[in-house]
Amino acid sequence: MSKNLIGIDLGGTTTKMAFVSPDGDIMNKWKIPTDISDEGGHIVPNIIDSIQQEIKDSNFSIDDFTGIGMGTPGAVNIDAGTVIGAYNLNWVKKQNVRDQIQGALGLPFVLENDANVAALGEYWKGAGERDNDVVFVTLGTGVGGGVILGGHLIHGINGGAGEIGHVTVEQDGYQCTCGKKGCLETYASATGVVHVASDMAAEFTGTSRLKEMEDSGEDITSKIVFYLADNGDILANQIVDRVTRYLGLALGNVANTINPANIIIGGGVSNAGNTLLQPTTRYFQETAFKSVRDSTKLRLAQLGNDAGAIGAASLALQYANKMN
Amino acid sequence: MSKNLIGIDLGGTTTKMAFVSPDGDIMNKWKIPTDISDEGGHIVPNIIDSIQQEIKDSNFSIDDFTGIGMGTPGAVNIDAGTVIGAYNLNWVKKQNVRDQIQGALGLPFVLENDANVAALGEYWKGAGERDNDVVFVTLGTGVGGGVILGGHLIHGINGGAGEIGHVTVEQDGYQCTCGKKGCLETYASATGVVHVASDMAAEFTGTSRLKEMEDSGEDITSKIVFYLADNGDILANQIVDRVTRYLGLALGNVANTINPANIIIGGGVSNAGNTLLQPTTRYFQETAFKSVRDSTKLRLAQLGNDAGAIGAASLALQYANKMN
Incomplete structure (x- = not known):
């Protein structure tokens, strides 16, 4: 082979x-x-x-x-x-x-x-380090997820395993396109971050470059929010705190359920790097049970845009091995 | 064999x-x-x-x-x-x-x-119906959990899989004995229900037998709360609503992660039967993603106090089969 x-x-x-x-x-x-x-x-x-x-x-x-x-x-x-x-x-x-x-x-x-x-x-060649139990969450336009246990994808009885984007993080929260309310996706996707930014800017009364941008109708992106947070903007930091509180909550509860070796955060929003990872880890640790907190690690994805093609190739390999 | x-x-x-x-x-x-x-x-x-x-x-x-x-x-x-x-x-x-x-x-x-x-x-002889993917949650003095995927218990990297009692359902909620705040156990265990009852009775101003019992210092149990709820007590119903809202949230999010065939609710609190199951199912359905809601079923445990001994015996059987 x-x-x-x-x-x-x-x-x-x-x-x-x-x-x-x-x-x-x-x-x-x-x-x-x-x-x-x-x-x-x-x-x-x-x-x-x-x-x-x-x-x-x-x-x-x-x-x-x-x-x-x-x-x-x-x-x-x-x-x-x-x-x-x-x-x-x-x-x-x-x-x-x-x-x-x-x-x-x-x-x-x-x-x-x-x-x-x-x-x-990511499991095969990236941040998963080939640990057998890995959860992947991708923060892009939406929020997707994948759960690998014992080296194999978990699909669940109806393909719904790994729907981490639709973990409810706020009962009666933001309306999600899936029909539910308060899904992680509505806060931690690129569009979710922009939504949180818009709502929090409307309430914010202090001095903030982000607030000025919102008020003058400039296009706000998730990237701008994390960039400004990194540069000390108070409002942007409040937004990042809210987004990462929900993300840490969702991932901590996923970890309380399956205690994987790694939870890997990828997708465009994860390009914020430690500005995203550090506060998410803090909220994750508040949520995870002791034995889970001591063992499950949050990591940033390593393969960027190559993760999909590499993972798809690994699927072909698994399939071939199964047939032989 | x-x-x-x-x-x-x-x-x-x-x-x-x-x-x-x-x-x-x-x-x-x-x-x-x-x-x-x-x-x-x-x-x-x-x-x-x-x-x-x-x-x-x-x-x-x-x-x-x-x-x-x-x-x-x-x-x-x-x-x-x-x-x-x-x-x-x-x-x-x-x-x-x-x-x-x-x-x-x-x-x-x-x-x-x-x-x-x-x-x-429960997986072997009870409500699990031998579906390969089953989650069990036991509402007793504490709240415990077990996750069976592909017919085998999932332990996670550090034994923390299935810690459903320590899923956070309320950030900054009740203090848990585990050191965290807002764990499911602090609301949905037998002691959790009593805690919720005590706090909600203190705020309640209407007419309620449960309120009278609280005020006169009678011993309240989870069983009494569900019994009174079943008999139309307004306060008791509000307590059951709050408890089942948290339980449905936690179980819905577990289901969004692994989409098991069944989630089985056991332990002493589950003796409340449909008074517990019906509202929990409603909140579960609000939390579960569509493909999950359509497939994962909530059920009451069937084996009562025998579940542990039967399950322990099944472990001995699995072990023997692995050795032969």
């Missing part, structure tokens, strides 16, 4: 792909824009074309590969290799992704949820 | 024991008082004597048994078969339970946390 793997990380804007060695090292990586026109009907054909082209350009042949793994938004049916309800891809109806890609490229193909493949990537 | 099993459920007041068939049916069950005097030094010798006597009295021989499983309070080291810090047994120092019992009876012996064996019991 020394052949290589192909990992695909399908996102609403770009599709990232990589050829990965059996040890998890990236050999080639590239990306293409995700064309979501025509109900997303070009997405899979474009991926197939791009992989065929890259194999040719890099002097590989299809026989150099063991299989293909792919992460996608939406609700994945792993057994069927299909996805439905990936609205940011315009994939409203069921898409037979596996049949198309497996048919065109002739390699075994595994489909998985995008947060789950990122979790696998 | 058609031999029988011995299950031991060690508690602070009584020790329950059972001879269990390989199918999980109780053949004999009996109990002895737990003698915690002399730093708990009589506990294990008394268990050994009692099992030897029962084998004799019931015309079994030691060869009719495959092994022994036992659940205990305190922090268990499963690999070593030891326990430490079981304060309600006066076991402050490390106890070599396995060496003593295995040495005296000559049968393989497995030690486990008490909430975990109760979880195994």
Whole structure:
């Protein structure tokens, strides 16, 4: 089993792909824009074309590969290799992704949820340090999560395991797009941070650059909030305190439930680094039970945008090992 | 593998024991008082004597048994078969339970946390219906929990998995004996319900039998609160609403993390039946993400006081199967 793997990380804007060695090292990586026109009907054909082209350009042949793994938004049916309800891809109806890609490229193909493949990537080659029990939470436009126990993804009875973005952190809190109230996602996603900032700015009466920006209608991003917090802005620090209090609460309670070796925080918001990690850790420690606090570590993700493609490739490897 | 099993459920007041068939049916069950005097030094010798006597009295021989499983309070080291810090047994120092019992009876012996064996019991023969993924929460003097995934107990990296009693449900809430604040245990244990009742009675101004009882200094129990709630007492219903709101929140978030088939509620407080289950389910459904809400079921435990001994016996069976 020394052949290589192909990992695909399908996102609403770009599709990232990589050829990965059996040890998890990236050999080639590239990306293409995700064309979501025509109900997303070009997405899979474009991926197939791009992989065929890259194999040719890099002097590989299809026989150099063991299989293909792919992460996608939406609700994945792993057994069927299909996805439905990936609205940011315009994939409203069921898409037979596996049949198309497996048919065109002739390699075994595994489909998985995008947060789950990122979790696998960090577990395999990133901050997970290959501890068997790892939780991954990604703070992006939304908040996703993946739970790995005993080296394998946990899906739950209906695919709902790892829905850490929808852990309730405030009963009767902010309205979430999922229909619930007070989900972690409504506070700790990039859009959640902006929402918290807007509400807290409206109440804030002191001196703050962030307050001035809000008042003059400038575009506020999560990045700006953390940047200003890092530079001593009082309001920005209050916002970061509120966001990380909810994040630490949610992650502490996840840890009280499964006591993993590592909880890894990734996604765009995690680029704030220690400005995010340090206060989150403090609230995490307030929430975690002693034996949990002493053992479960919070870490920042290490693979950045490569986590998805690497994790998708690891899925192809797991699948191949299971078949042999 | 058609031999029988011995299950031991060690508690602070009584020790329950059972001879269990390989199918999980109780053949004999009996109990002895737990003698915690002399730093708990009589506990294990008394268990050994009692099992030897029962084998004799019931015309079994030691060869009719495959092994022994036992659940205990305190922090268990499963690999070593030891326990430490079981304060309600006066076991402050490390106890070599396995060496003593295995040495005296000559049968393989497995030690486990008490909430975990109760979880195994319900999973095997009770409300778990043998679904592979089951969470058990026991509402007694404290609140304990056990998580079974893929048919096996999850311990986490430091034995802290399943600490559902110490999920934080109210940041800056009631002080918990564990040192944290706002743990589920401080609201939803039997003592927690009494604490909530006392605080809410002090603020209550309407007409209520429970309020009268509080004011006249009568002893209030969790059982009385649920009984009065069932009989229309306004204050008692407000207390039940508050308790079940926290319980539903905690269990909904556990479900958002691992999406088990069943979450089983046991322990003394669960004797309130639907008066507890119905409002807890409502708050659970407010907390659980859609795919989780549609699949994870809340159920009442079915085995009552037998769960621990049956689950302990199942542990002995698992161990024997692993060895063969």
